Amino acid sequence: MRIVVKDKDFHLNLPIPTRLVVNGLTAGILCRVLEKQGVTVTRAQLMVFVKELHRFRRRHPRWTLVEVEGHEGEQVKITL
Numbered sequence: 001m002r003i004v005v006k007d008k009d010f011h012l013n014l015p016i017p018t019r020l021v022v023n024g025l026t027a028g029i030l031c032r033v034l035e036k037q038g039v040t041v042t043r044a045q046l047m048v049f050v051k052e053l054h055r056f057r058r059r060h061p062r063w064t065l066v067e068v069e070g071h072e073g074e075q076v077k078i079t080l
Contacts, residue, residue: 001015001016001017001018001021001078001079001080002014002015002016002062002077002078002079003016003076003077003078004075004076004077004078004079005074005075005076006074006075006076007073007074007075008073018053018054018057018080019054022050022053022054023050024047024050027043027046027047027049027050028043028046030046031043031046053080056080057080060080061080062079062080063079063080064077064078064079064080065078065079065080066078
């Protein structure tokens, strides 16, 4: 995963390992948070999602999740 923030005076490029952000631990935490919100999702279902997300990332490198441009030229881009 890569987060890029650009401004006319500022440029930030953060490479973040996807397995560090999306893994079994975060799936368990997300399961508990969703349960408090009234959404029933099991940890096993989230682990299937995590596995498919990693497979998608291998097949489609640098896939853009979010791309935003501000009115003064600021840019934020998050790629998988």
